[in-house]
Amino acid sequence: MPRFPIGIIASALVIGGLALQSQSSADDARLPEPIYPDVVTLWEAGQPAEAIAALDRKTPTTGADVPLEALVLRARLLAAGGEHQPSAVAWEDIAARADSIEPIAFRFAVDGYIRSANLTRAEELLGRRPVREFGDLWSALATAYRTAGQLDRAASLYRRVLAGGGSAAAADQAALSLAVTLEQAGDRPAALAVLRDLQLQSRQAATFARARAQAVKLADTLDVPVEPFAEQDYRRLAERLRNASLFDDALSVLEDWKRAYPASIPEVQALTADTFYRARANSEARAEADKFLEQYPAHPQASDVHVLQYRLDVREGRSDGVRARGRALWLGEVPGVPLEDRLSLGRLLAAYLVSVGELSEGLEIYDRLYRTATSRDLRIDVLWRAGVAAIRAGQLDRAERTFATMRRLKPGPDTSLIADYWTAVLAQRRNRQDEAILSLTALARTTPYTYYGIRAREQLATLKARVPTPSARAAFPAPTLRDTTRAQIRFRGATLLARAGLKAEAAQMIRQLGADVRNDPALALMSARALTAAGEYRVAVGIMETRFSGFLEAPAAGVPDDFWRLAYPRAFWSIVRPAGESARVDPLLLLSLARQESRFDPAVRSVVGAMGLFQIMPYTADNLAPKVGVTITDRAMLLRPQTSAAFGARLTADLLREFDNEAVPVMAAYNAGEGRAVEWWKAARGVSQDLFVDTIPYAETRTYVRTVYSNYVMYRQLYEGK
Numbered sequence: 001m002p003r004f005p006i007g008i009i010a011s012a013l014v015i016g017g018l019a020l021q022s023q024s025s026a027d028d029a030r031l032p033e034p035i036y037p038d039v040v041t042l043w044e045a046g047q048p049a050e051a052i053a054a055l056d057r058k059t060p061t062t063g064a065d066v067p068l069e070a071l072v073l074r075a076r077l078l079a080a081g082g083e084h085q086p087s088a089v090a091w092e093d094i095a096a097r098a099d100s101i102e103p104i105a106f107r108f109a110v111d112g113y114i115r116s117a118n119l120t121r122a123e124e125l126l127g128r129r130p131v132r133e134f135g136d137l138w139s140a141l142a143t144a145y146r147t148a149g150q151l152d153r154a155a156s157l158y159r160r161v162l163a164g165g166g167s168a169a170a171a172d173q174a175a176l177s178l179a180v181t182l183e184q185a186g187d188r189p190a191a192l193a194v195l196r197d198l199q200l201q202s203r204q205a206a207t208f209a210r211a212r213a214q215a216v217k218l219a220d221t222l223d224v225p226v227e228p229f230a231e232q233d234y235r236r237l238a239e240r241l242r243n244a245s246l247f248d249d250a251l252s253v254l255e256d257w258k259r260a261y262p263a264s265i266p267e268v269q270a271l272t273a274d275t276f277y278r279a280r281a282n283s284e285a286r287a288e289a290d291k292f293l294e295q296y297p298a299h300p301q302a303s304d305v306h307v308l309q310y311r312l313d314v315r316e317g318r319s320d321g322v323r324a325r326g327r328a329l330w331l332g333e334v335p336g337v338p339l340e341d342r343l344s345l346g347r348l349l350a351a352y353l354v355s356v357g358e359l360s361e362g363l364e365i366y367d368r369l370y371r372t373a374t375s376r377d378l379r380i381d382v383l384w385r386a387g388v389a390a391i392r393a394g395q396l397d398r399a400e401r402t403f404a405t406m407r408r409l410k411p412g413p414d415t416s417l418i419a420d421y422w423t424a425v426l427a428q429r430r431n432r433q434d435e436a437i438l439s440l441t442a443l444a445r446t447t448p449y450t451y452y453g454i455r456a457r458e459q460l461a462t463l464k465a466r467v468p469t470p471s472a473r474a475a476f477p478a479p480t481l482r483d484t485t486r487a488q489i490r491f492r493g494a495t496l497l498a499r500a501g502l503k504a505e506a507a508q509m510i511r512q513l514g515a516d517v518r519n520d521p522a523l524a525l526m527s528a529r530a531l532t533a534a535g536e537y538r539v540a541v542g543i544m545e546t547r548f549s550g551f552l553e554a555p556a557a558g559v560p561d562d563f564w565r566l567a568y569p570r571a572f573w574s575i576v577r578p579a580g581e582s583a584r585v586d587p588l589l590l591l592s593l594a595r596q597e598s599r600f601d602p603a604v605r606s607v608v609g610a611m612g613l614f615q616i617m618p619y620t621a622d623n624l625a626p627k628v629g630v631t632i633t634d635r636a637m638l639l640r641p642q643t644s645a646a647f648g649a650r651l652t653a654d655l656l657r658e659f660d661n662e663a664v665p666v667m668a669a670y671n672a673g674e675g676r677a678v679e680w681w682k683a684a685r686g687v688s689q690d691l692f693v694d695t696i697p698y699a700e701t702r703t704y705v706r707t708v709y710s711n712y713v714m715y716r717q718l719y720e721g722k
Helices: 009-015 037-046 050-058 068-080 084-097 101-113 118-127 132-145 152-161 168-184 187-201 208-224 231-243 248-258 262-278 282-295 302-316 317-331 339-355 360-373 376-392 396-407 413-429 433-446 450-460 489-500 503-516 521-533 537-545 550-552 561-566 573-583 585-595 617-627 634-640 642-656 663-671 676-682 689-694 699-720
Strands: none
Touching: 037 068, 050 068, 050 537, 068 084, 068 101, 068 489, 084 101, 101 118, 101 132, 101 489, 101 503, 118 132, 118 152, 132 152, 152 168, 187 208, 208 396, 208 699, 231 248, 231 262, 231 676, 231 699, 248 262, 248 676, 248 689, 262 282, 262 302, 262 413, 282 302, 282 413, 282 663, 302 317, 302 339, 302 396, 302 634, 317 339, 339 360, 339 676, 360 376, 376 413, 396 413, 413 433, 413 450, 413 663, 413 689, 433 450, 450 699, 489 503, 503 521, 503 537, 521 561, 537 550, 537 561, 537 573, 561 699, 573 642, 585 663, 585 699, 617 634, 617 642, 634 642, 642 663, 663 689, 663 699, 689 699
16 A cells, blocks of 8 residues: 655645535536547557447448548548558548648648658648648658658758748758758768758757767768867857756767867866756766866856855755855855855855754844845845744744834735744744634635645644635636637637547647637636646646636635646556555655646656656666666656656655655655755754745745645545545
8 A cells, every 4th residue: 555644644634624616507618528439449449440440330431421520530540550541541531621620631641641652642732831830741751752762852851841940840850861861862071061050050959969979970981070169159059058958968068169179178167067066966066166266266257166166065965065155155255256146145055054953053144134135025035034944943032023024024925925824823832822823714714725825724723723614705717618719610620529539639729729719718628628638737737727827826616626636637647556556655645746846748858857757867767777677778768657657656755764754855855855855854853844844945945845745735635535
């Protein structure tokens, strides 16, 4: 059985009384179900031939009486079974008959002709359409010509794609393929020129590595040196690759830059140290930074490297270094650090010291920061941090004064919520129970779905006070589609595709319509439902959070029955559930992590190089692989949901073991790293979880833990009734 972490179950039970009110009014914001469900089931089971046979038993195969839905489904099944030529012919006929799905039918027809090597017909059809909209199909056609040995024709079409201004992916792939085609045709210098231009002008940063590898290999074949770029090109390339988290590629560019322009070695070395830091290669970053400051102590970038060393100390928990470097930077003893940066670094110093239990020292720095703050926003930020730190230090008078001062500065709504919660906690700790209950009840009633609303309900339960049922302050719009929406051609197309059983295509069409028609809430709801059914959870959750944000933040009357499950879906449940059970981890905790880590996008890569559904770092995968029983032969494996879930479950299980089955420090460790979280948690022994969370020194990690905690409470309520 999976383990249920402690520290959350109480929250879920407290939240159990929360009324997620639903409506009983007419709801037509749904695409229709397939009219041949058993056929679709066979298709989804990987049996296209059996599906075609079942469909043919239900409807005639030819003639005017064949329903359009049957024609569409049959054409799709033919392609799924590898019968691309008859599928293409069928799609071409459908495109002529059904204007509502003509763009999709056209695409399927061209793709089918290309796959069946009927290149003449594919080109005849494509010739009527702009390259900008169909660059991927033009590239696929060019590749088919190249495979057939028609290199001149292939090169011509690739150039057409490059000139057509299509998508970034299509343009970059066309350039790479053009270089291969030119090399095959014997024009290697021209191929090398294409690759050089592509390295400098690629539309996608990830294309650089492929172009560079091809160029190096081709230059070796020609026995010619790789011509260096201009220095400004190296500078631009390095920054672009760093910003795209392509750190290995950035380091290669920096090495090339250093060799080509020796006079720029100091600048390159500083960038190299920073690149290692961004890549979380701490030892390499520290070595480069130390070497830089030893060789170039007066260089204009020396201040940046001093800051990098300080941040490394914070990351690695080197308290002596944090104190020495942090104070030197904050107090202006390091030349070249702007005042605003100094204040920010001082704030990090105070937050770090509080997180490791050095409360008096941290509070003293907060006091000095408040007196030297240059803006109202900075003063407010320092005050709420100092107020929480004072509570953790047991200095309740000081905390009350601090929050009172903060309120006089009129903070924004988010910071006011923090102040409201901690002011109520202060009243509770000072035995002003009536005042505490009044404040906590207000939070629980008005913001029940927020982190602090959840915490307020927990505090009320601790006080054995009545936990209020939130009252609806708004009404959810009736989920009835507008007539103008129903009249849209894409709405008719999505309906046809849904009835035919093409869930993914129907979802994409209704999504495109929803992006253009912004004044129909029912259409947005329909889009989220269709995308969820098609497994496009990231987009569906995004629609819920952008189009219905107000209803996710405050109670409303008449929300649809599935509203909350659309916002908190059991995404990839057939994968996540067994992964969690195998590792003895609550699968709902895993969903809570994945919702924040990747928004359920299995292909996402983070700015620091984490990959996949559970954002696993490659070095973490290497360490966990023996436990998981997986051999990582290719980093791309981490983009597979099943692989990512296995690693995410094992990592979470190990962290739960490290933290005695406490969920909150596990959440912190998942974001900031186990080493940091262990240090914070160790220093927080005897400290309440809410204080632990709000004295985490990294703003990103604080927000992360608050969000995942709230996710988990909602998931347990929705799917376990707790």
